[in-house]
Amino acid sequence: MNPQRKIRVLLADDHAILRKGIGMVINAQPDMELAAEAASGDEVVREALRVRPDIVIMDVSMPGCNGIEAARRILTELPSTRILGLSMYKDSVYVRELLRAGASGYLVKDCDDAELLLAIRAVARGEAYLSPAVTSAVLTDYRRSVANPVDLLTAREREVLVMIAEGKTNKEIATALNLSIYTVESYRGSLMEKLNLHNTGDIVRFALRNGLIT
Incomplete structure (x- = not known):
């Protein structure tokens, strides 16, 4: 990514107060801007096609089309867009499903501002990011010899x-x-x-x- 260009973020969550808080954090950064918001899976797909963001931050569980299906749809049309999951769920099933859909990272909603910004910048550089809160569950899942x-x-x-x-x-x-x-x-x-x-x-x-x- 051009270091002179701001990271354009599309934020999707069905809770307006959460979108407002995260949006303020993003817009306060010199290297980021909030390009658009969405409150459902169907809306985030439409907005992604409209604004063509660098990164989509979205909840895994939203009304209508959920975040996992929305990620698949977005990446089919915009393969260079990066998806960063944001969820209250810390168990491996949600992380695995989102990563299978093509996401580049996963954050839990109780993360602090510093971790959020770290994840956005890492994903924008083409890296993957997993919240420490879910890393243990992902590793445990990977090590299982018998499927749950x-x-x-x-x-x-x-x-x-x-x-x-x-x-x-x-x-x-x-x-x-x-x-x-x-x-x-x-x-x-x-x-x-x-x-x-x-x-x-x-x-x-x-x-x-x-x-x-x-």
Whole structure:
């Protein structure tokens, strides 16, 4: 990247207050600028194609198209754009899914401003960046000789599984995730097939055994 040109960042998260805070940090840097914001997966794809940013910082879990699918779509159209995931999740499944989608880095939302800026600059240089908060989980996952069945699920399937196990109906899940009931039913069928589960009771027991609910 030309050292004289500012790093143009597109920020996507469904929480306006978080976007405002991160945006202020970015715009306060002499080598960065906030090019655009988005509040959903579908919107971040549209904005990426419109402003063609150097880096997209986005939440993994957003309404509609989630961050993982959005990353795939963006990188298909803009392969030189760098994706930096930002999430409250610290477990390996979300990190792995996002990296598989082509992301260059992953941050947790409780990181401080210094780490955020370090990650942006590293990714802008073409390097990868993993938050220290998730590095241990990623290494543990890598070292496993036996696959964890939870790892068979995509991030969205895992979200749906947890919500089913918590007793939510398909309609409630659809509303919470901004999806159609048909899409929720599709995720439900897919995760049950992958895990060889046959009913809601099986889903609850699986979630309890694997620490997804308490």
